[in-house]
Amino acid sequence: MELSKEKMLWMYQKMVEIRKFELKVDELFKKNMIWGTCHLYIGEEATAVGACAALNRDDYITSTHRGHGHCIAKGAEMKRMMAELLGRETGYCKGRGGSMHIVDVSTGNLGANGVVAGGIPIATGAALASKRRGDGKVTICFFGDGAGNEGAFHESLNMAGIWKLPIVYLCENNLYGMSNPVKNSTAVEDIAVRGQAYNIPGVIVDGNDVLAVYETVKEAVGRARRGEGATLIESKTYRWMGHSKSDPRAYRTREEEQEWKERDPIKLFASQLMDRNIATEDELKKIDEQVDEEIEEAYEFAVNSPKARVEDITEYVYA
Amino acid sequence: MSEKTYIDALAEALREEFDRDENVFMMGEDIGIYGGAFGVTKGMYPKYKDKLLDTPISEASIVGAGVGCALVGMRPIVEIMFSDFMMDAMEWIVNQAAKLRYMTGGQLKVPMVIRAPMGCGTGAAAQHSQSLPALFAHIPGLKVVMPATPYDVKGMLKAAVRDDNPVIFFEHKLLYWTKGDVPEGDYTVPIGKAAVKREGKDITIIAGSIMVPRSMEAAEKLKEYGIDAEVIDIRSLVPMDVETIVESVSKTGKAIIVEDDNKNNGWGSEVVSKLIESDAFDYLDEPIKRLAGKDIPIPYAPELERAAVPQIEDIIEGVKEIFDKR
Numbered sequence: 001m002e003l004s005k006e007k008m009l010w011m012y013q014k015m016v017e018i019r020k021f022e023l024k025v026d027e028l029f030k031k032n033m034i035w036g037t038c039h040l041y042i043g044e045e046a047t048a049v050g051a052c053a054a055l056n057r058d059d060y061i062t063s064t065h066r067g068h069g070h071c072i073a074k075g076a077e078m079k080r081m082m083a084e085l086l087g088r089e090t091g092y093c094k095g096r097g098g099s100m101h102i103v104d105v106s107t108g109n110l111g112a113n114g115v116v117a118g119g120i121p122i123a124t125g126a127a128l129a130s131k132r133r134g135d136g137k138v139t140i141c142f143f144g145d146g147a148g149n150e151g152a153f154h155e156s157l158n159m160a161g162i163w164k165l166p167i168v169y170l171c172e173n174n175l176y177g178m179s180n181p182v183k184n185s186t187a188v189e190d191i192a193v194r195g196q197a198y199n200i201p202g203v204i205v206d207g208n209d210v211l212a213v214y215e216t217v218k219e220a221v222g223r224a225r226r227g228e229g230a231t232l233i234e235s236k237t238y239r240w241m242g243h244s245k246s247d248p249r250a251y252r253t254r255e256e257e258q259e260w261k262e263r264d265p266i267k268l269f270a271s272q273l274m275d276r277n278i279a280t281e282d283e284l285k286k287i288d289e290q291v292d293e294e295i296e297e298a299y300e301f302a303v304n305s306p307k308a309r310v311e312d313i314t315e316y317v318y319a
Numbered sequence: 320m321s322e323k324t325y326i327d328a329l330a331e332a333l334r335e336e337f338d339r340d341e342n343v344f345m346m347g348e349d350i351g352i353y354g355g356a357f358g359v360t361k362g363m364y365p366k367y368k369d370k371l372l373d374t375p376i377s378e379a380s381i382v383g384a385g386v387g388c389a390l391v392g393m394r395p396i397v398e399i400m401f402s403d404f405m406m407d408a409m410e411w412i413v414n415q416a417a418k419l420r421y422m423t424g425g426q427l428k429v430p431m432v433i434r435a436p437m438g439c440g441t442g443a444a445a446q447h448s449q450s451l452p453a454l455f456a457h458i459p460g461l462k463v464v465m466p467a468t469p470y471d472v473k474g475m476l477k478a479a480v481r482d483d484n485p486v487i488f489f490e491h492k493l494l495y496w497t498k499g500d501v502p503e504g505d506y507t508v509p510i511g512k513a514a515v516k517r518e519g520k521d522i523t524i525i526a527g528s529i530m531v532p533r534s535m536e537a538a539e540k541l542k543e544y545g546i547d548a549e550v551i552d553i554r555s556l557v558p559m560d561v562e563t564i565v566e567s568v569s570k571t572g573k574a575i576i577v578e579d580d581n582k583n584n585g586w587g588s589e590v591v592s593k594l595i596e597s598d599a600f601d602y603l604d605e606p607i608k609r610l611a612g613k614d615i616p617i618p619y620a621p622e623l624e625r626a627a628v629p630q631i632e633d634i635i636e637g638v639k640e641i642f643d644k645r
Contacts, residue, residue, distance in 0.1 A: 060391065094424030103423040110390050111423065115414055121380040122415065125387020125395075132344070132393070152410070155380035162375070316425040317459050319483035 003214070005278050011053050011210055012273060012284065015045040015266050016291045018069045021078055024295050025068070025085060025099075029245055033303075034085050038099035041069035043208075043240035046265035047172050048073035050213025051140055051235075054221045060108045060126045060139040062119030064172075065100045066239070067112025070142050075107035078294060082302035090301070095308030096316065108137075116177075117143060117150035120169070124156040127167035127230075138224040139167045140217070146177030148191045154198075157232065161198035164229035168220045169200075171232065172207065174239045179251040195232035207237030208265040211272065237265075323501040325494045328469035329359050332476040333396070335505060337370045340394060343480055346372040346381060347398030347434075356400045357436055357495055378407035382433065386416050386485075389431040394480055401447045402435035402489060416485040417460030431486070432479045437465075438491040438529055438579055439624055445616035448624075450579040452527070453586040455487045456556040463556040464510055465489040467531035469499040471554060474508030482510060491529040491579065511558035515567065519549035522573040522638060525564055525590055527553045530577040530629060537634035546642060556586050561593045568599040575608045575637055577629055582611035605644065610637045 022040045029038065041048070044066075052061065052073035063070040071081060076092070084091025085099055092102050103111035110126060113119040123141030130137040147153055148171055160167055171191050175182055188194065195202030201223075205216040213235060220231035238260040242249045249257075273279040323331070336343045347355070351373040354361030360371055374381050378399060385397040399405050405412060412433065419427045439448035456463045462484050466472040472490065479486040516531060517538050526534040531552045538548040549567050553559070568574045574594060576587035587609040594600065594607060612628040629637075 062387075092424065092426070093422060096424050097422045101422045103419075103426050105423075105426045110387070111419070111427070113415075115410060118410065118415060121383020121411060122387040122390065124380060125384030125389075126391050127387075128384055129388040129391045129393045132388075152379045152383060155375070155377035156383070158375055159377065159380055159384065316421045316423075318462075319420055319425075319428040319430075 007053065008273060008278055009283070009287065011049050011214070012269055012279070013287050013291065014049045014073050015210065015269060016288055017078060017294065018045045018048065018072050019266060020291050020295045021072060021081070021298070022068060024299060034099070035087060036098050037244045037246070038085070039066040039244050040241040041066050041239070043260065043265070044172060044174060044237045045069055046210035046269065047170070047207045047213055047235045047237055050210040051170055051217045053214050054218040055138065055140060058108050059137050060110055060123070061142060062110045062123040062126070062139070063112040063142050064119065064144055064147070065112065065114050065116070066144070067100065067102060071102050071104060071109055071112065074104070074109045076102065076104040076109060079298040079301035082298040083305050086302045087308050088302055088305035089308050090305040117147040117152045119143065120147060120150070120152050120156045123167060124159055124165065127160065127165040128163065130166050131163065136225060137166070138221050141167060141169050143169065143171055144177065145171060145173040145175070145182050145186065145191060148194065149185060157195065157198040157200060157230070160230040161200050164227065166224035166227070167230045168217060168224060169230060169232045170217065171234045172237060173234050174237050176243070176251065178243045181251070190234060192232055192234035200230045200232050202232045202234065204234045204236065207235030208263050208268060210265060210269050320500050320502050322498050323469050325469045325472050325497050326357065326359055328473040328501045329476060329490070330363065331501070332473040333360065334363065334367070336477060336480045337367055342393045343396065344370045344372060344393070345396040345398060346374050346385065348374055348376055348400050350398055355398065357492065378404050379411060382408035383411040383415065385431045386411055386419070386429055389429045390419070390427055394430050396432045396434060396480060398434045400436070402437040402451055403446050403449055405433070405435055405451070412455070412461070412485070413458050417458045420484070421460060428483045429485045430483045432476070432488050433485070434488045434490060436492050437489045438493060439617040439628060440493045442619065442621065442624065444619040448617035450528070450612070452489050452556050453580050453584065456586055456589070460485070461557060462486040462510055463489070464554060465491070465528040465556070466508070466554060467494065467528050467552050469497065469501045471508050471514070473501055474506050475510060475554070477505070478507040478510050481507070486510065489528065493529050497532065511555050511560060513554055513560035513563040514552045515549065515563065516552050517548070517550040519547040519571065521547045521571055522549070522575060522641065523564070523567040523571045524548050524550045524575050524577060524634070524638070525553055526550060526577040527556070527586070528579050530579050533629065533631045534577050534634055536631050537638065540635055541638055544639060546638060548638060553590070559589070559593070561597065564590060565594065565597045565599045568594055569602040572602050572604040573641055574603070575610060575641065577634055578609070578611040579628055580612055581614045582609060583614045585611050587611055605641050608637055608641055610634060
């Protein structure tokens with residue numbers, strides 16, 4: 001394993017950041033401090049972190065409506081994310097985007113996207129630009145199992161196939177498109193096989209194992225950077241929470257949820273780190289405590305930030 | 320300055336912008352060796368192989384990929400073979416390109432041009448013939464233009480390519496082979512400025528796209544009836560040059576709007592409300608008249624197709640009716 005201890009602890013920290021950020025978001029939601037809706041990523045942390053760990057800071061990602069995890073993994077500041085969720089002037093989008101639309105250009109994050117498959121052609125275009133310019137950058141396009149049934153997914157994979165674009169299409173198959181189980185919505189058992197139709201290798205990975213995700217994505221990123229084209233990766237994972245805030249999860253059993261919770265990606269990674277003597281329990285605990293502090297700081301920053309300014313409401317429509 | 324067709328002026332703008340900025344390129348269906356469905360890029364491929372990207376027939380992802388290219392600093396021009404086919408790409412035009420700058424608090428910009436041939440008169444019927452500028456003009460974040468002359472199409476395409484916003488660039492198919500004076504070399508025509516194409520004192524004809532040359536001819540014939548019409552080419556629906564229209568109508572006291580789109584909720588109604596909201600209201604001495612297409616899909620049979628949108632004689636009649644009422 002060529003990963004340094006430092007990098008693995010960074011990965012652990014990012015996973016904990018995502019988990020704790022979202023638990024805080026859930027808490028603030030219940031207190032009516034967060035407006036609208038939001039889609040929590042809890043349970044899927046290994047996929048965002050494993051994937052983004054295989055990228056450079058200036059590589060691109062596009063994200064989904066369940067985007068907090070991707071943003072944090074790519075390096076977004078939690079305080080500016082929290083400020084955006086609270087609708088503040090200091091938020092990434094100055095209160096115009098909210099949970100579903102966080103963008104952080106400084107870390108190559110071209111944006112969460114409120115539309116299923118919305119980011120897929122956009123990611124394809126970013127990769128096309130990299131190919132034309134020869135800038136060596138790779139794009140990871142995160143999307144969900146539901147987006148695999150949108151027309152744009154098929155159009156874009158076809159383009160990436162014919163033009164050998166430097167892109168990794170990363171499907172987070174969390175088994176449900178809102179309430180609809182994948183087996184009812186998708187004619188194939190594994191979405192990864194759809195790569196074959198476009199001459200793109202399809203790979204399946206355990207989405208709860210951060211090191212497995214990292215290795216798989218790293219190989220795909222390497223292919224892309226070498227000019228060998230796109231890869232479709234299907235990360236099999238599970239969202240612990242409902243689709244969004246109002247979902248009572250009537251379409252699945254608590255037993256099923258419990259089974260997946262037993263494979264908590266953070267606990268799994270913690271055991272791996274300790275079993276292989278990479279980190280002690282104390283070291284990991286210290287990271288947990290440090291993240292607790294960061295979350296509190298993010299919250300304090302956000303709640304003390306000025307509200308979005310109504311007098312600027314028409315700003316940024318046009319450049 | 321030499322006389323060129325609208326198509327040649329367009330091609331000249333493309334070549335000059337390709338040469339000027341390495342970030343400019345065009346993607347679309349059959350624009351390479353084939354030269355584009357209307358021949359805009361005919362003969363360009365050998366020299367501009369790298370600038371003309373032939374795509375699969377995938378409008379949603381052609382536009383979506385254009386957005387992605389624009390977000391990371393390129394300046395893509397996307398050709399949609401017939402503007403009707405933009406319906407396949409509405410998500411990436413309306414929900415992505417138009418909104419990304421605003422939604423991200425100004426972090427992103429989308430410097431993209433979508434070139435879209437529109438309009439009827441070629442017998443291609445309803446799915447290849449409609450005129451949709453008003454549909455896009457309603458969406459905040461898009462700019463919508465429809466140049467009517469070879470001079471304007473060259474200058475406005477250059478302005479559109481250099482604009483940091485998504486610009487929907489409507490080219491009327493019947494204008495492609497029209498001729499006009501086009502200067503050699505670089506110039507731009509600003510987006511958002513109307514043009515007074517003919518000065519007159521009795522009535523203002525506000526027209527767009529193919530209706531501009533038709534209105535110009537109508538204006539010449541109206542002289543026989545002692546009517547001296549001023550013709551304004553609106554050129555750009557978003558932003559709209561309200562000032563020039565208001566100034567003209569305040570001078571003439573009468574207005575007729577001539578559109579290529581169908582009438583219901585067309586851009587003419589926007590012009591009417593802007594006039595009514597403005598100082599021009601005090602100067603109007605007749606109700607404003609609107610001439611537009613019938614509210615039907617464009618039909619096939621030549622007689623039906625011709626009757627679907629205003630022709631020169633309809634404009635003459637429309638203007639005369641205003642004066643005959645007195």
